[in-house]
Amino acid sequence: MIDLSPAEIEALGLSLRIAFWATLCSLPPGIAVAWLLARRDFPGKAMFDALVHLPLVVPPVVVGYVLLVVLGRTGPVGRWLFETFGLTLGFSWRGAAVAAAVMAFPLMVRAIRLSLEAVDQRLEDAARTLGAGPVSVFLTVTLPLTAPGLVAGAILGFARSLGEFGATITFVSNIPGETRTLPIALYTFTQTPDGEMAALRLVLISAAVAFAALAASEIIARRVRQRIGAAS
Amino acid sequence: MIRIDVTRKLAHFKLDATFEADSAGITALFGRSGAGKTSIVNMLAGLLRPDSGCIEIDGRVLFDHKAGINLPPHKRRLGYVFQESRLFPHYTVRGNLTYGMNRRDEAARKIDFDTVVDVLGIGHLLERRPRALSGGEKQRVALGRALLTSPELLLMDEPLASLDAPRKQEVLPLIEALRDRFNVPIVYVTHSMDEIVRLADTLVLIDEGKVAAVGPIEELTSRLDLRPLTGRYEAGSVIAARIAGHDSEYALSLLEFAGGTFRVPRIDLPVGARLRVRIRARDVSLAVKRPEGFSDLNVIPGTVEQIGGSVEDASAPDLDLRLDIGSPLWVRISRRAFHDLGLAEGSSVFAVIKGTSIDRLSLSRLKTGDEQSDLTNQQGTPT
Numbered sequence: 001m002i003d004l005s006p007a008e009i010e011a012l013g014l015s016l017r018i019a020f021w022a023t024l025c026s027l028p029p030g031i032a033v034a035w036l037l038a039r040r041d042f043p044g045k046a047m048f049d050a051l052v053h054l055p056l057v058v059p060p061v062v063v064g065y066v067l068l069v070v071l072g073r074t075g076p077v078g079r080w081l082f083e084t085f086g087l088t089l090g091f092s093w094r095g096a097a098v099a100a101a102v103m104a105f106p107l108m109v110r111a112i113r114l115s116l117e118a119v120d121q122r123l124e125d126a127a128r129t130l131g132a133g134p135v136s137v138f139l140t141v142t143l144p145l146t147a148p149g150l151v152a153g154a155i156l157g158f159a160r161s162l163g164e165f166g167a168t169i170t171f172v173s174n175i176p177g178e179t180r181t182l183p184i185a186l187y188t189f190t191q192t193p194d195g196e197m198a199a200l201r202l203v204l205i206s207a208a209v210a211f212a213a214l215a216a217s218e219i220i221a222r223r224v225r226q227r228i229g230a231a232s
Numbered sequence: 233m234i235r236i237d238v239t240r241k242l243a244h245f246k247l248d249a250t251f252e253a254d255s256a257g258i259t260a261l262f263g264r265s266g267a268g269k270t271s272i273v274n275m276l277a278g279l280l281r282p283d284s285g286c287i288e289i290d291g292r293v294l295f296d297h298k299a300g301i302n303l304p305p306h307k308r309r310l311g312y313v314f315q316e317s318r319l320f321p322h323y324t325v326r327g328n329l330t331y332g333m334n335r336r337d338e339a340a341r342k343i344d345f346d347t348v349v350d351v352l353g354i355g356h357l358l359e360r361r362p363r364a365l366s367g368g369e370k371q372r373v374a375l376g377r378a379l380l381t382s383p384e385l386l387l388m389d390e391p392l393a394s395l396d397a398p399r400k401q402e403v404l405p406l407i408e409a410l411r412d413r414f415n416v417p418i419v420y421v422t423h424s425m426d427e428i429v430r431l432a433d434t435l436v437l438i439d440e441g442k443v444a445a446v447g448p449i450e451e452l453t454s455r456l457d458l459r460p461l462t463g464r465y466e467a468g469s470v471i472a473a474r475i476a477g478h479d480s481e482y483a484l485s486l487l488e489f490a491g492g493t494f495r496v497p498r499i500d501l502p503v504g505a506r507l508r509v510r511i512r513a514r515d516v517s518l519a520v521k522r523p524e525g526f527s528d529l530n531v532i533p534g535t536v537e538q539i540g541g542s543v544e545d546a547s548a549p550d551l552d553l554r555l556d557i558g559s560p561l562w563v564r565i566s567r568r569a570f571h572d573l574g575l576a577e578g579s580s581v582f583a584v585i586k587g588t589s590i591d592r593l594s595l596s597r598l599k600t601g602d603e604q605s606d607l608t609n610q611q612g613t614p615t
Contacts, residue, residue, distance in 0.1 A: 122318055125279050128305035129312035130332030130381055136306075140331075144322045228322035 004205070010177055011185040012205060018093055018181060019161035022100035023154055026108060030153060031143075033105075034112035055167075056106045064170025067099055071171075095172040096179045100161035108157040115149020116142070147224045155217030159210055182206050234259065234385070234419070238275055238285035238295075247271055247441035253434050255290055255385060255417040260428045260449075263438035263461065269421045272438070273387050276419065277312050278305035289385055306335075311378030311386040311416075315393050317370035319362035325373050326358040332381035342382045343414055351409055352376050368399035372406060379410060386410075389421045407431060425462070429470050429510045437461050450508075454560035456540050459552070467552060468512040471559045475505045484529075484587070491558015495529040496587045513552055513564035515589035519582045520573050530585040532557045536577055543570060555583055 004012070033052055037045070055063050071078040072090040081087045089095035119142055127137045143150075165183040172179040174188060186202040189195035237250040247268045253259040261269045274280035276287060278294065281302060287295040289310075294303050311332075319328050329349070333341060349355050352372045362370060371391055378386060391407070392400045408431065411418060420431060428435060428449060435452050437444040439461055445452050453462050453470045476488035478498060485501075487494040487509065494509070501507065523531060534557035541551050551570050555561045561583055575581070 120318075122314070122316070123320060125305070126312070126314065126318040127320070127331070128279070129277050129308075129310065129387075130377065131306045131309075131335035132331075133304070133306050136335075141320060 007176070007185070008201065008205065011180055011182050011202070012209070014093060014096075014177070014179075015162050015181040015183075015209075018097045018100055019158050021094075021097040022104060022161040023108075023158045025097070026101040026105050026157060027150070027154060030105060030108040030112055030157070031146075031150070034109045034116055034153075037109070038113045038116040052109055053106045055103050060103060060164075060166025061170050063102055064099060064167035067095070067102065067167065067171040071095065071098065089172075091172050091175060091179065093172075093178055096164075096168050096181065097161075099167040099171045100164040101157075103164050103167050104157035104160035107160055108153040111153035111156055112146065112149045115146045115152070118149075119145045145228055147228060148221050151217060151220050151224055155213055155220075159213045162206070162209060162213070182209075233288075233290060234276075234417075235286070235288040236272065236276070238272075238282035238287060240271065240275070240280070240283045242268065242271060242441065245441045249438070249441065249443050250285075251436050251443045251446045253419075253436060253446060257433035258411055258418045258420050258431045259434045259436060260432035261419065261421045261436045261438055262423065262425075262428055262432075263444075265423060267438045268441040269423075269438050270389050271441075273312075273389050273419060273421055276308075276385075277310055277387055278303060278308050292384075309381070309384050311381050311383035313371075313374050313378045313386065313388040313391045315390045317362070317367075317374035319365075319370055319373055319377070321362055323362075324358065325354065325360050325362065325365070328362065328373055328377050329358075329380055332377060336381055340382055341380075343380055343416075345380060347413075348376045348379055351413055352406055366399070367395050368402045371395060371399075371403050375403075375406065375410065379414060379416065383416060386416045386418045387421075388418060390423070391420075392424070392427060393422075404430060425468070425510075429508055450559070454554065454562070456538055456554065459540060467514075467562055467564065468510050469560060469562045470508055470510050471561070472506070472508050475499065475501050475503050475507070477503055489559055491534070491556075492532050494532075494585065494587065494590065496590045509590050511561065511585060511590055513562040515586060516561065516563040517584040518553070518563055518565055518569070518573065518575075519584055520575075520579070522582050523584060526584070527586075529587045530583075532561075532583045532585070534558070534561065534581060534583055536575055536579045536581060539577060543567065555581065557583055 037049055068090065069075050071081070073079065073082060073088060078089060081089065087094070089098055123145070124137050124141050127141045132140060163183060164181070165187065168179065168181065169184055174180055174184050180188065182202055182205065186199055186206065189199040189202065234253045234255050239246065239248045244266070249268065249272050261272060263269050271280055275282050275295070282295060282297065284297040285295070286293065286297065293299070293301055294308055295301060320331065323331065329345070333345065349358070352375060354369065354372050354376060357365060357369060357373065362373070365373065375391070388407070392403055395403060404427070410416065411431070422428060432449050434446065435449045436446050437452060437458060444461055445455070445458055450470045450472060452458055453468070459467065471489050473487040473489040473494065476486040476493060478485050479495070483498045484495050485497070485499045487496055534555040536553050537556045537560070538554040539551060540554065541548055543551065549566055550564050551567050553563045553565065553575070555563055563583060
């Protein structure tokens with residue numbers, strides 16, 4: 001095990017914290033959007049679908065810039081947040097979490113949606129005939145059977161958040177201890193003379209964290225599949 | 233009383249079903265695949281919304297298009313057993329059984345968990361997951377799960393269709409046991425005549441989305457105009473009978489029916505037990521004189537009542553005749569034999585039935601309360 005420098009620990013801790021909150025906060029809306037896309041037909045669904053997937057295809061800098069304009073202290077939503085809750089997103093780690101969440105959202109929705117579409121709706125019908133109302137059916141049948149997708153979506157979102165760079169640096173800049181996540185720290189070192197060794201160390205740390213996340217997802221997904229009795 | 237009067241446009245035809253049936257015993261919906269049976273049951277359950285009409289069970293309105301009433305499935309208080317058991321894979325057997333039960337008010341739970349588990353023989357499975365169960369076991373659990381909601385009516389959509397023959401024999405008696413033990417009325421969808429003979433009290437014939445006939449099974453199976461629906465290749469008669477005695481020396485049982493007595497291989501039921509036998513038309517032969525020196529045990533006099541099919545149709549080798557032997561009895565003979573014997577409507581004949589051909593699978597025990605109605609049903613001359 002290599003000894004980590006305080007700056008490296010700081011960047012790693014910040015990255016994990018940002019990715020954690022980004023994932024946690026985007027999970028409920030992710031489930032809601034995935035459910036809408038998987039189960040409901042409504043006018044403008046194609047547009048909505050495209051909008052959700054937009055961060056996947058536009059340059060991350062564009063997303064970061066839009067966030068800056070809308071959520072920055074002088075932006076319409078940003079000013080309201082500051083005046084109402086005293087909350088500042090621009091140039092803070094919270095803003096970094098928002099940027100990570102927006103960028104990871106489409107991946108998470110995709111995974112959950114696929115899983116929702118695979119749920120046998122005949123089981124939901126059975127639950128309805130057994131006296132379960134819509135909310136009860138969702139909580140006792142639909143959601144548990146979607147669990148593998150929830151886990152996959154969450155891990156995917158978490159890993160994507162760890163790697164988020166473009167939107168973050170555009171929206172919240174590069175502030176040590178506040179918004180300098182692993183990828184941003186790595187970028188900083190590559191711009192510094194004689195920074196190659198430090199950059200390489202961060203590459204290894206990033207790779208190790210990503211690998212651990214994927215391994216964890218595989219293990220959790222297998223457990224969940226067993227729990228819901230799917231043939232694994 | 234179950235009252236249904238619904239229409240709905242389906243992919244291939246328009247369903248337009250109207251019938252009334254007693255909400256007691258087992259009402260069977262019978263028809264070909266795709267005739268609309270499952271759609272009707274789904275409308276009863278609230279899983280499919282009719283375009284118009286109304287549905288009422290024992291005076292409780294479940295659906296009324298004009299009044300804008302459409303109770304959601306979870307408020308209809310009907311149990312539903314599906315063709316594929318549809319057990320929840322993420323619950324244990326116990327969790328599946330109690331899923332609906334726990335959603336019923338405690339005061340409304342008329343059906344006891346332990347009794348159901350006992351009758352269905354699933355006590356040793358309670359902690360297992362559905363995927364560790366055989367097909368028959370799954371279906372037993374599904375029966376229990378629906379029953380434990382203490383439903384006012386139990387819907388069953390071909391509950392045996394996905395099972396192989398031995399599993400069918402495992403589950404079929406349990407459905408009879410449920411009917412007798414828990415006294416829950418059942419609407420039973422099937423395309424198997426064997427299951428109908430064994431289980432049904434009332435038969436609803438469905439054809440192309442319409443109700444072709446409703447009535448006691450003995451009556452509907454004897455009607456010539458319904459033959460295309462009740463099955464030409466499996467054609468047969470259904471006769472209500474009673475065990476009159478046993479002949480222990482030859483291991484035979486005597487079955488008394490409205491026109492006489494059949495001798496059949498011994499049936500392990502007490503004297504006096506009521507049952508229903510199905511006799512296939514192709515297992516009956518005809519003689520114009522009482523045959524002698526003949527191995528078949530059942531020779532019963534009767535008259536030719538109706539001739540099904542054209543006697544002159546050169547492309548048809550066989551003819552089905554309906555005899556009156558005290559009960560209607562279908563006989564399939566060759567057209568050649570019909571002419572050689574010089575038969576016509578009203579001819580006196582002898583029906584010869586081999587005792588071993590009486591379909592043992594179809595021997596169904598009837599509830600004792602039905603004695604009178606069953607006898608009168610099959611004495612009336614069907615048109």
